[in-house]
Structure formats: structure tokens, C-alpha cells
Amino acid sequence: MSLTTGAEYLQRLQDGRRVWLEGETVADVTAHEGLRASAREIAALYDLQHDPLHRDALTVEQHGERHGRAYMKPGSAGQLVARREGFEVWARASLGMLGRSPDYMATCLTAFAANQTFFSARENKGFAENLARYHEDARRRDLCLSHTFAGPRTDKSKTVSGQGAGLATALRIVGETDSGPVVRGMRSLATLAPLSDELLVFGAGRPLQAGEEDHSISFAIPVHTPGLQLICREPFTRQGRVDHPLASRFDEMDCVAVFEDLVVPWERVFVYRDIELDRNFKVATHFNEHVGQQVLARRVVKTELVLATVSAVVESTGLSKADEPRRRLGEIVTGLDLTRACLRAAEADAFPADSGMWTPATQPMLAGLRVSKDVYAAAIGTLRDLSASGLFMTPTSADLEGPLAEVISQYYRGATADGKERTRVYRLAWDLVGEAFGSRQLLFEKYFLGDPARSYAAAWDRYDKGRLGALLEDALAGGPTADEPTRGRS
Missing domain, CATH: 2.40.110.10 (Butyryl-CoA Dehydrogenase, subunit A, domain 2)
Structure with a gap:
């Protein structure tokens, strides 16, 4: 079998x-x-x-x-x-x-x-x-x-x-x-x-x-x-x-x-x-490292879907050249780039564990898991903000196919889309932002691998604090005084 x-x-x-x-x-x-x-x-x-x-x-x-x-x-x-x-x-x-x-x-x-x-x-x-x-x-x-x-x-x-x-x-x-x-x-x-x-x-x-x-x-x-x-x-x-x-x-x-x-x-x-x-x-067993590879690969696709939806909403309102929507879209892109970078860094620094199983590197993988859930949440927030009241002022498929089809096509059209296409985009946005389905998706990603607060606290607990102490000592020691010659100066 x-x-x-x-x-x-x-x-x-x-x-x-x-x-x-x-x-x-x-x-x-x-x-x-x-x-x-x-x-x-x-x-x-x-x-x-x-x-x-x-x-x-x-x-x-x-x-x-x-x-x-x-x-x-x-x-x-x-x-x-x-x-x-x-x-x-x-x-x-x-x-x-x-x-x-x-x-x-x-x-x-x-x-x-x-x-x-x-x-x-x-x-x-x-x-x-x-x-x-x-x-x-x-x-x-x-x-x-x-x-x-x-x-x-x-x-x-x-x-x-x-x-x-x-x-x-x-x-x-x-x-x-x-x-x-x-x-x-x-x-x-x-x-x-x-x-x-x-x-x-x-x-x-x-x-x-x-x-x-x-x-x-x-x-x-x-x-x-x-x-x-x-x-x-x-x-x-x-x-x-x-x-x-x-x-x-x-x-x-x-x-x-x-x-x-x-x-x-x-x-x-x-x-x-x-x-x-x-x-x-x-x-x-390096559980988080292994399943994290699957999680990050999936979250990239999921967040890209939100990005595509935000982009379509912005295009439909004629604001694709405006600074604020472009900034918000760029923030999602940056989050996606960070997620991909963590995933690829975890793969590039992979190691054979004691089990003989090649394992993604721990620190970039855990960083990716922490960052990517926040990236997704921020992307959903951007979709909500830029869709605004259009999220709940959208006709249904029954309206699109009913006696008011021509009226909807005329009065619901956007800058770059007819009423039917714009409606389909906003229905997708509502699924992601307004429906119980979308709320569950947001909650699911936030708590996917446990309490986010504990995850960030654990990141601090694992950090090499000896490096911080040495750096702090260098800063507190100060540089050469005015009457001391600078090293290498004649």
C-alpha cells in the first residue's frame, strides 16, 4: 500500500x-x-x-x-x-x-x-x-x-x-x-x-x-x-x-x-x-524546526493571498499610485521578504541532528515563526483599513444574477473593474476580514504554536547575554580621552 x-x-x-x-x-x-x-x-x-x-x-x-x-x-x-x-x-x-x-x-x-x-x-x-x-x-x-x-x-x-x-x-x-x-x-x-x-x-x-x-x-x-x-x-x-x-x-x-x-x-x-x-x-525532536518549515511555506502563500486581495481593492478604488496605500502594501511585502529570508536561512544553516535527520537551523526558524504570525495579522489589518465600509456594502451573488444585475454593474463598478468583478474581490476580502472563518484563521495563526508572549519571552531567555555584557562594557568604558593618543595616529 x-x-x-x-x-x-x-x-x-x-x-x-x-x-x-x-x-x-x-x-x-x-x-x-x-x-x-x-x-x-x-x-x-x-x-x-x-x-x-x-x-x-x-x-x-x-x-x-x-x-x-x-x-x-x-x-x-x-x-x-x-x-x-x-x-x-x-x-x-x-x-x-x-x-x-x-x-x-x-x-x-x-x-x-x-x-x-x-x-x-x-x-x-x-x-x-x-x-x-x-x-x-x-x-x-x-x-x-x-x-x-x-x-x-x-x-x-x-x-x-x-x-x-x-x-x-x-x-x-x-x-x-x-x-x-x-x-x-x-x-x-x-x-x-x-x-x-x-x-x-x-x-x-x-x-x-x-x-x-x-x-x-x-x-x-x-x-x-x-x-x-x-x-x-x-x-x-x-x-x-x-x-x-x-x-x-x-x-x-x-x-x-x-x-x-x-x-x-x-x-x-x-x-x-x-x-x-x-x-x-x-x-x-526539533519539533518546531521541522513543522516550522511547513508552517512558513504555507504562511507565505496565505499572506500573499491577502496581499493580492489588498492590491485588487486598492486598484478598484483608483488609489494604486497614492503614497499611503503603496506604503501599506510595501509593509506586507517587507513582512513576506522577512518570512522567506528566515525560511531560507534555516535551510541554508541546516544541520544533521543526532538522529541523522537533517534539521532546519533553530534560531532563524523560530524567528520566522514569531515574525510571520505578526506579518499575517498586520496584512489582515491593512486589508480591513483599505477596504473600509466597502467590506459590508457589497452585493451577493443573488444580486449579481437577479433583476438588478445591470444596476449593480453600473453603480458598483470601481476605477478599474466592473461591478461584478469588484463585488467578487470584496466578497473575498470579507471572507478574510469579516466572517467567522477569517477571524478563526487570524486566531489560529496567532496561537499556532502556543502563547505568543511565552514565545517571545523564550527568545530572550535563549539569547546569548554574555555578548550583551561585553558590548555594554565597551560602551561604558568610553573611548580614548583628549590627552590620550589615538591608536595609529602619529
Whole structure:
């Protein structure tokens, strides 16, 4: 088995999984109005792997079979660049709007599985071998994976085991059977889980303390496993490709995963009752560096879409030569250049990690992740400001096709576009700025890899402060006094 097709992917989702949406269970996630559009978009990505134009960018041949490139461990700097080029193909196909396209978790799992030395510490060797076998199986079956790395947010001031005011809400081990451990509790932020083949559970979401070993478990299970329920947020899907060109296609669902005495097969357990592994797996496996390459490649495309929309809005108002709109457009371009520069610097300074897997350089990658989310947010702000009231004074597709079509064509025209074309541009702008879909996209990017404040604080904590001390000493020491000869002066 290898390289799934879109049809095969959609068929796999019809497996009796328990998905709750707006108070009801979903009989078929591929047919539900709030889920089917994004399911079809994921299916289209899988089909691109079979397209001769994109096959070599998205896949790699090994032992007579082709596999998704994101599932392959980069063995050189060149292979790392080739992986990013594959990321770009899927990002362009989805306009950068699918933050959890299958290549994201494939990259994550590959980074984990490559680090056998780390996961084999202490009593975890057998579970580390499970991880390697699972990675090979996921690669062979070309699975679409989701993950949940976050715990409940009941009380942020308390430890993981102290959540819920006496009610045990965080996922934990509650027993063992011959088949495997029994888990109960919840995990959040399972984005795309209703449309994934399997769910990867890693880490407790917050650092575990001594005595919290029951909360230390990492594993993977099929989404249809008995004992797992997914509770979806409100769908942001809107109907109509003209009225909602993005929200009609790319609303990837976010969920809470509830585990009710679910038995995890022993062969699918990767970390078990090991607090140190639970705390340190992201740093040890260079998680942020690897998935960050996919994130930055996607964010470039996504931000370019916003730039294209801003440009079209400015053109339609006849202000493309005015200083202020050009300045605002130039700010977006500068942010894009910075994002690309961080991505390329991370690739140029890539290194072979202890696992043998070539890894993007840490500092430029983390800088790119911090900067690019702010670049996207600023670009959305520019689109809002320059579109102004035009954002909500825009006709619908029904208006464009109705009795007032000629009136709209006349009175809604812009400086460079007729009423129909200008309407389509502003409908796209509204999807990005005004709809719940656009608001979710902005929030998603801001908190993609955790609390932004902690990310910036961590950047300061990691900085080489010895360099600053030496520089400060030089400044405070002052230069030569007036009666001292300048070095080299006769």
C-alpha cells in the first residue's frame, strides 16, 4: 500500500466515528454540510500526488514504492529543500488556508520516529520501537493524521492533575488491561480530527510534576476507536463560491477529544509514565524546526493571498499610485521578504541532528515563526483599513444574477473593474476580514504554536547575554580621552 487517492481517503472516513456537531452526531463526515467541503479539499490534495506535474515534488520512490515526501526523513540539505518545495505545492493548492493539511502531521511524526535515542530512555525502549513501527505503517498507508497536544483550560493557575476543581478532566491513565492501558479525560485543539484517519496524542500540554505520572502517556488511535468522541465547534462553512470563496472550501474543523475508558493497544503506546520524556519531546525532536518549515511555506502563500486581495481593492478604488496605500502594501511585502529570508536561512544553516535527520537551523526558524504570525495579522489589518465600509456594502451573488444585475454593474463598478468583478474581490476580502472563518484563521495563526508572549519571552531567555555584557562594557568604558593618543595616529 502507498499513496492514497482522494476517493480512498474519503472512503476511509466513513467508519462509524463518533463526531458531535451542534448537538447531534454526524452520520457521515464526508456528507455533512459543515465538514464535506474541507474533506473534498483534503481529497484533492491527495490526488495531486498522482498528478505527473506534482508527483516528484510531493512523493519519493523507495524500494519500488512511492511515499509522501513529508513521511521521509531528510538525509541531506538538498532533501530538506525538496521537502519544502513539496509543502509549497499543497499550500498553493489550498491557498495556505489548511493549517493541518496531511503533510504537517506527517512531518511531525517523522521527526518523532527518527529520534529513537531520545524515546528509548530509561524504561521506554519498547514504546520507542512502537513509535518507529507506527511511523512506517502511517507512511505505508499514507494516513491523514490529527493531533492533540493541549489539555483542559479549566484553571491555568493549577497543575495538570489539579484541573477541574476536584473533577478529573485532564486525560490520564485510569487502569491497565492485558490489551493496553485504559485512559479517561479530555484533550483540546484537535484540529481536523473529524476528517483524519487517526489521532496522535502527545504530551500533557503543560509540564508535569512529580506524582503526575498517570498523565504521562502518548499514543495513536484510529478516530473510530470505541471510547473516543469528538465535540466540534460551530462550523464556519458558508455556502457559495462567489459569496464565500474561502469559507465555502477551507473550514478545517477544531474539536475537543473526549476519552471515556478507552483502551489503547500496547503496540500503539509511545511514552508511558515518563515525565521527563513528556516534558522534553518537542525540543529533543526539533519539533518546531521541522513543522516550522511547513508552517512558513504555507504562511507565505496565505499572506500573499491577502496581499493580492489588498492590491485588487486598492486598484478598484483608483488609489494604486497614492503614497499611503503603496506604503501599506510595501509593509506586507517587507513582512513576506522577512518570512522567506528566515525560511531560507534555516535551510541554508541546516544541520544533521543526532538522529541523522537533517534539521532546519533553530534560531532563524523560530524567528520566522514569531515574525510571520505578526506579518499575517498586520496584512489582515491593512486589508480591513483599505477596504473600509466597502467590506459590508457589497452585493451577493443573488444580486449579481437577479433583476438588478445591470444596476449593480453600473453603480458598483470601481476605477478599474466592473461591478461584478469588484463585488467578487470584496466578497473575498470579507471572507478574510469579516466572517467567522477569517477571524478563526487570524486566531489560529496567532496561537499556532502556543502563547505568543511565552514565545517571545523564550527568545530572550535563549539569547546569548554574555555578548550583551561585553558590548555594554565597551560602551561604558568610553573611548580614548583628549590627552590620550589615538591608536595609529602619529
